[in-house]
Amino acid sequence: MVFWISAILIGIGVYGLLTQKNLFKQLISLSIIDTAVNIFIIAVGYVDNGKAPIYSKAVPKFMEGAFVDPLPQALVLTAIVIGVGVLALGASLLVKVKEKHSSIDVENMKGVGE
Amino acid sequence: MRRFYAILIAAALVYMLISFISTVPSYGKADLKERVSDAFLSKSVNAQNTKAWMEGKAIHRQPAKEIYGKKVKEEGSANVVTSIVVNYRSFDTLGEVTVLFTAALGVGLILGGSRRKQYGREANFVLKTSTGILVPLIIMFGAYIFVHGHLTPGGGFPGGTIIAMASLLLYLSDEKFFLSKASTGALEGSMGGTYVIIGLLGLAIGGYFLYNFLPNGVVGNLVSAGIVPLVYVAIGLKVGAELSGLVTDLHSEKEG
Structure with a gap:
């Protein structure tokens, strides 16, 4: 079941956010949750034996049940791009944290109030 | 615990x-x-x-009809996902492009510098030689992806990302290679401006922002779907320049 996979991936991401002390691992956990949500949205639009929603010589006609739902795919395209933006911005902030506090591990940071 | x-x-x-x-x-x-x-x-x-x-009633059942190879009055791209992203919901995509621009701007503000960071290691022979062969091919493949965005899977965002990967390969293979902010910024700004200008032309001609004012043509042809290929070329070049600038920011450091 694809829905179960996405639910379990969200669980893994939340577990990573709660336990990991390395900030980069927390960022990756956020990324895993992002991917899990994308998988869920795509899976909601799947139709059994449906083709990719592209008209071609093989599938020239609009018919009921011929294509999978194109709308979730369009939304996920947006979500992926925004995920890339979040990941890049977060990683660049981590580079600055490493320069200033000499570590990205929460427990080894220097100059951070207890 | x-x-x-x-x-x-x-x-x-x-x-x-x-x-x-x-x-x-x-x-x-x-x-x-x-x-x-x-x-x-x-x-x-x-x-x-x-x-x-x-009101939540009257679900309109659509009759089966032939679309590929025909002239469709409303929308002309064979890829339905593209028709949603760039035609029906193009305004969302303009916002999405803005989000990506803001993220790249943020990375530039945090990490950007005017000088190439030196790692003090030389790329080996295989990487250097294969870069010269592969970079033109990668750029051509990226351009193919975004030019055919309305016919095949893909489009502006994946195509632009592939082009940015070509510049990443150049950064990895050459310690001195440095793209100036002026070149990537100029391409990015002009292409973002092109997208808005296409939208404003639609407003002037058809009365709606991002109105499809060009003829739709036959579904499945390369020259079809009105403004969709133009917008996707603009998005592809913009995303390519933007992510190349992002890679540049990651490999640069401040003076002194």
Whole structure:
């Protein structure tokens, strides 16, 4: 079941956010949750034996049940791009944290109030 | 102990999500007739009775009809996902491009510098030689992806990312290679401006922002679908320049 996979991936991401002390691992956990949500949205639009929603010589006609739902795919395209933006911005902030506090591990940071 | 509580919280969340799964249609049984997607697929959004839609009744069943190789009045791209992203919901895509621009701007503000960071290691012979062969091919493949965005899977965002990977390869293979802010910024700004200008032309000609004012042509031809290929070329070059600038920011440092 694809829905179960996405639910379990969200669980893994939340577990990573709660336990990991390395900030980069927390960022990756956020990324895993992002991917899990994308998988869920795509899976909601799947139709059994449906083709990719592209008209071609093989599938020239609009018919009921011929294509999978194109709308979730369009939304996920947006979500992926925004995920890339979040990941890049977060990683660049981590580079600055490493320069200033000499570590990205929460427990080894220097100059951070207890 | 902390791990134990974390497992408990995560398991509770997973249990909650799995108990919600029964409320969505089971996997593979999605009924497109109940969704707006049916109108997007049959390219008949203008024919819908919007008032009945909003009241939640009168689900409009679309008849089977031939689309590939025909002239369709409303929308002309063979790839339905592209028709949603760049035609029906193009305004969303303009916002998406703005989000990516803001993220690249943020990375530039945080990490940017005017000098190439020196790692003090030389790329080996295989990487140097293969870069010269591969970079033109990678750029050509990226351009193919975004020019054919309305016919095949892909489009402006993947095509632009592939072009940015070509510049990443150049950064990895040559310690001295440095793209100036002026070149990537100029391409990015002009292409973002082109997208807005196409939208404003639609406003002037058809009365709606991002109105498709060019003829649709035959579904499946390279020159078809009106403004869709133009917008995707603009997005592809913009995303390519933007992500190349992002790679540049990651490999640069401040003076002194």
